[in-house]
Amino acid sequence: MVLALLAAVTPGDARAAQPAGTGSIADAIAWGPCDPEDEAPDRVVCGELEVPVDWSRPGGSTITLALAKLPASDPSRRIGPLLINPGGPGGSGVTFAYRAGESFSDTITDRFDVIGFDPRGQARSNVINCDSDAVSAQGDVLYPHSPSEYAALRAANKALVKTCRDLSGPLVKYVDTASVVRDMDAIRAAIGERKISYYGVSYGTMIGQQYAELFPDRIRAMTLDSNMDHSQSIADYQKWETLAMEDSFLQFTAWCDRTTACALHEQGALAYFDDLYARAEAGKLIVDGFPISPELLVSLVFGYMYDPADWFYLAEDLIYFGNGGGSGARHRGEPTPYGYLPVMCSDFRFEVGSYRNLRQLEKEQNRLAPHTRLSPIAWTDLTSCQNWPYPVTNPPHRLHASSKLPPILLANSRYDVATPYQWGRSLASQLPSATFLTYDGVGHGTYWLSDCARAAIDTYLVERRLPAKGTHCPAVFPESPVTLKSGSGNPLTPGLRTVSAG
Template structure:
């Protein structure tokens, strides 16, 4: 899900091992009763909604609960229905309910004809007991996510701890139980509530983490599973930063090369890479100013990051790089209000990001700068790291290689060769952990192969319906824009400046 924000917008951070068994009597499977959706949502025709309650802490199944929101688009051809296809659009923070609302447009008729498409908002997100945090604390943290000294690193650690305290005060104990393994267990509760022995699943970006954990915990309950634009839970701090940073650099170089060979690109005559490097140097020197506001290097990075999710917006990226020197008019954000902020509670529960000192952080930053001389580092990965420093709760879902069961059916994985949010190497790593998986490569740029490549979409459709995977080692050709896309909205005063979620673009 790519986010857009005005130049002065605050960069709000919007991303398992099983819990030990207990001797208590398991909670009965919830019953899912479908009915009308919230009138305020204006859900599309035929879509129905429901809720189920699941344990906050899956090791205490008779304890407090969290309510999970669901939406379903029934199969058009009910006589030939293949059952439920659960879906997740990524994040952490993406709304599966919204994804289901838009499923008729998001998926081909090959999918909507044959599946009851079911989206759910994961615990702590959107309609499922959303985790709120205080906006003042978010603003204070956001100003420190790129520390340049030991003092700033210490201030960041204090700000992170203060932020989490507001999240706990506003949202309760769920903040400690937002990990992906718990989400996977919630998904199996949905399966039980549907009354089916097996489900099909499509997850993109962070949604692949949910699918991976489900495959590890419940291998015999999968009919078919497609994981598109994969995360890799086995990454450590160094490899996480390395592959994200290289993905940022390589994806941006694909943009500049495209611009140089595309006469209609606004930077074609300027030389896109040289122009950007000069802009970055001005930002480093404090000389890049928009409407009296000094643009920092990380804000320039965030600008290009958002556009690398989908080449359809590259004409606008070139225009916006030119536009940075013009006037903007941004409204101030309201402060002191509770706002949804469920991203870091998931990421800081799923990965070990704690560093011992600013010296370690600085050494890691220098290493990323050497890897990526133009883009320096990946702002999404970097703020994952810095945002989790001094996190007060334990990592409940420690990173690990998947333990693949022989019960797993054939699984289809797909990744773009150049993906700024989920690097190609993560998909390769995941494929090595899942012997039953077939890995499909889209040789182009972007995030979410199903919407970037007709070839990938056809392969995914065929697999989900027929459970027939493409040949091992299959590739889909790259697709580059030839004219400004009518599907990409452009605003004269807004463009992506904050890191995007790992997920599909809404709207």
């Protein structure tokens, strides 16, 4: 089993050997100025760490991880390092660290050295590039409606992966989360710490979960916010994501009905959307000369479900689509960063085999969600991984929680379009040391959605004092456009205002 093999490999080198009873050894990373083109904030420093491409062959070829650190602003009260990851897969931990001063409260940045790293294959850490023509070709067939379209999808997927391998080398086969976790422990060893604190959100929770599984005695504190669940089957993965999409969207339409400042308040957002969807199904939703598919329409809505602060814009964009306005031209034929799929297709078993099986699964999702039909993110995760030529190196499984784990704080929104609430509840059942905090509102990343959740997370990370079991934070909804967040530091909001119709 891959995890057992990886667990037998000692990460790092002699720097990982630490004297018993000491808190830390010397930091072996040469921290210094960041890339001038990045325009990193004052006090942020950057560094690099070399790690094996394949952790089962630590003496083989290597890659270089990019890191950034915002040192604690109150060094006399410094607790230690807080490693962070903003999710994705593909989110930049370096950029997250650049923004730590605005993303996290002073409570965190006063007391911790906030350290972000770009996971292998992402951003500045040997980014995986694929051909943009192949990416576009795949994007055109991600919703097959016939056996021939399904065959075209499988061919497009295989062709895409070949371009990734041609442009980026063998790393495309070694970007699974278990390898990222090994990298993170190598960072811990290199900075000379016996234990680390960690905050991970979205996909960053999977990094934290598997770090807890492999290195339970190297954690001081860990908050996992908006949780994925690696134990999900294909059917459950689709089911909970589909329901999360539908339920989140119905929260939006209910909000619009009671909020006079919503641009669709008078028309009724649900009826308006259903009409747009019917026009799209009939091929009659034309935006700036381009036909808009039902799937593209739902994808527009999906991006706005990450943060209700943007819902005023969603209502305006739906009207814009209804009136035939549009935007966007697509650039093709160049290398483009595309590290998301190699991770997902290495971490989950998504192969369904035949078009018949895929179509049956689609029908099941459509019955669950009569308005939105499918979760765009879950469905394209599934279809993009069909005919993936490399093995699943980090297969789905329930976590094997150790008795050595310290108390861990989990947090999820009740309505989260990307990481459903049920995933968080499932994860809590796999981690006996965990306390589960519920934010009763809508959105992704409770730390930036709820003052209540942020305060609980800050208190736990600094003091290791957990909220009472069963704690719920009240929902927060926008009241007028002037309440829209600006510069909130939320690294998760997609920032979608329009969708390319090309």
